[in-house]
Amino acid sequence: MNIGIVNDMPLAVEALRRAVTLKPEHHIIWIAKNGAEAVEQCAKETPDLVLMDLLMPGMDGVEATRRIMASTPCAILLVTVSVSANAWRVYEAMGHGALDAVNTPALGVGHPRASAAPLLTKMDTIARLIGDKYGMQSAAERGGGTALSCRHNWLVTIGASAGGPAAVATVLRVLPKAFPAAIVVIQHVDEQFAAGMAEWLNQHSALPVRVTREGDRPVAGVVLLAGTNDHLVLKAADRLGYTPEPRDYVYRPSVDVFFQSVSQLWLGNAVGVLLTGMGRDGALGLKALRNQGHYTIAQDQASSAVYGMPKAATALNAAVDIVPLERIAARLVQACTSNMKG
Numbered sequence: 653m654n655i656g657i658v659n660d661m662p663l664a665v666e667a668l669r670r671a672v673t674l675k676p677e678h679h680i681i682w683i684a685k686n687g688a689e690a691v692e693q694c695a696k697e698t699p700d701l702v703l704m705d706l707l708m709p710g711m712d713g714v715e716a717t718r719r720i721m722a723s724t725p726c727a728i729l730l731v732t733v734s735v736s737a738n739a740w741r742v743y744e745a746m747g748h749g750a751l752d753a754v755n756t757p758a759l760g761v762g763h764p765r766a767s768a769a770p771l772l773t774k775m776d777t778i779a780r781l782i783g784d785k786y787g788m789q790s791a792a793e794r795g796g797g798t799a800l801s802c803r804h805n806w807l808v809t810i811g812a813s814a815g816g817p818a819a820v821a822t823v824l825r826v827l828p829k830a831f832p833a834a835i836v837v838i839q840h841v842d843e844q845f846a847a848g849m850a851e852w853l854n855q856h857s858a859l860p861v862r863v864t865r866e867g868d869r870p871v872a873g874v875v876l877l878a879g880t881n882d883h884l885v886l887k888a889a890d891r892l893g894y895t896p897e898p899r900d901y902v903y904r905p906s907v908d909v910f911f912q913s914v915s916q917l918w919l920g921n922a923v924g925v926l927l928t929g930m931g932r933d934g935a936l937g938l939k940a941l942r943n944q945g946h947y948t949i950a951q952d953q954a955s956s957a958v959y960g961m962p963k964a965a966t967a968l969n970a971a972v973d974i975v976p977l978e979r980i981a982a983r984l985v986q987a988c989t990s991n992m993k994g
Contacts, residue, residue, distance in 0.1 A: 653700035653779055657683045658690040658716065659731070659756075660708045667759040668703055668731065671768035678775070687716030694724040701778055703771075704750065706732040706741045714745045721749035721815070721957055727778050727930065731756050731771065739848045747818025749957040751778055751930065752842060780902040781931050805920035806833035806988045807870050811907030811937070813840040813929025815957025817849060819977055820927065824857035824875060826981035831859060833923070833988045834870030836892070838878045838907045840929065846879040853877070868892045878905040885913035903933040907961070911937025915944045923987050924948040925980060926971070928956040932964035939970035947987050948972045949980060 655678055659665050665683060672678045681699055684690040688711040690702065702720065706713040717728050730745055730753035732738050742753045754774045757767045812820055816839045824835075841849055846863050853861040853875070863879030869890050870876065878884040880894050883905045887893040898909070907926070911934060914922050924941040926934045928951055942948045950962040950971035955978065965971050975983055 653677065653775070653782070654679050654681045656681060656690065656693060656699040656702045658685075658687065658702060658708070658713065659683075659705040660685050661705075663759055664705065664731075664733070664756050667757045667767075668771075670759070670764060671757045671771050672703075672775075674765060674768055675772060675775075677779075687711030687713060687719075690716045691719045691723070694720050694726065698724045698726050700782055701727045701729060701775065703731045704728050704745070705756075706730060706738050706745065712741075714741055714748065717745045717750050718748040725749065725958060727751055727782055729754065729774055729778060735844070736848075739845070740852065742845065743817050743849055743852045746841070747815060747821070747957075749815045749928075751781070751814050751840070753845065777902060805870075806872070806923070807914065807918055807920060808833045808835045808923045808925065808984055808988070809911060809914055809941070810835065810837045810925045810927065811839075811911065811929075811934040811961070812837070812927035813903075813907075813931065813933065813958070813961060815928035816840065817852070819951065819957070821853055821856040822977055823925075823927075823981045823984070824853060824859060824861070827857070827859060827984065829858045830873070831985070831988070832872055833984070834872050835859070835875040836864070836870060836878075836884070836910070837875060838884060838905050838910045838934075840903060840905070840907075840933070843880045846877060850877050850879075864892055866893050878910070880905070883909040885910055886917040887913075889917050889919045903931065907934030908937035912940050915940040915946070921988075922946040923984060925951075925984070926962050926965045927951045927977070927980075928958050929961035930958045931960050934961050935964035935968050935970055938965045939968045942970055942972060949983060950974050951980065952976050 682693045686708045704713045728750040861875040864876040882894040950965045953959045955976045
């Protein structure tokens with residue numbers, strides 16, 4: 653991949669340069685000292701991946717991410733001295749379209765490859781995502797059972813990736829405290845950020861948000877967030893749990909895997925919502941939900957930070973409706989009170 657590095661600290665730049673060059677398939681095409689310079693460099697030569705610092709003089713990494721994704725969108729990996737200490741900035745930048753975050757490799761501490769391993773692992777995952785034009789073989793493609801016919805309780809399933817945290821927050825912010833459906837959110841996010849993201853979403857939601865635990869039941873008026881690097885699924889008609897299978901998915905947790913499990917096992921009505929994100933995860937799962945008669949929504953292009961996943965769903969005719977982000981919550985309220993179908 654062609655890499656752009658954005659960091660104002662020479663030692664951090666050197667640590668990143670050494671880490672990136674451990675793999676010959678990666679090439680550093682430019683280095684920027686702050687966010688404003690990064691925006692300019694992306695406009696001149698857009699890389700495959702930007703390694704973006706968060707704290708810099710002038711324009712910080714959050715604002716630089718927002719501007720890059722608005723003008724010359726590309727994959728952005730946040731690289732900062734401490735992800736945990738900058739968690740709120742991480743979620744904000746991910747809301748603008750950053751894909752993931754990792755700590756800056758230590759320079760001169762331990763074996764170089766061991767120090768660089770977390771960064772290189774994230775980069776490998778993003779490289780697979782960038783190269784995945786049509787997606788890995790999904791659960792929907794591998795076949796599945798038939799949804800049961802008894803329909804009573806409501807479940808809203810939401811899938812998102814790049815730009816997802818802010819999009820999910822926008823939807824939850826409008827939903828009333830008396831919302832009559834259970835909500836499960838599958839966001840492409842490393843498990844180390846899941847608990848913090850749930851806390852962050854709680855600040856934007858009248859409904860309680862927490863990480864899903866093994867064996868949890870979907871409950872009306874509660875938002876459950878996928879919380880590990882394994883896939884969240886329905887393991888029974890009323891029980892959630894995690895599974896490592898399929899192991900070869902670049903998307904973890906996978907929206908497709910969860911949506912497919914809902915299409916197979918959920919006894920009530922379901923609404924599938926596919927929000928902003930890179931790639932195509934969720935498109936076939938959304939189609940499976942529609943095929944079972946459930947109501948499905950894809951976010952429209954104009955309001956998507958990254959129009960990848962919703963675009964793939966639209967191409968498959970998986971969405972009953974294509975809706976601007978700010979109108980999705982109203983559609984959910986309408987669906988769960990008027991028995992809308994796909």
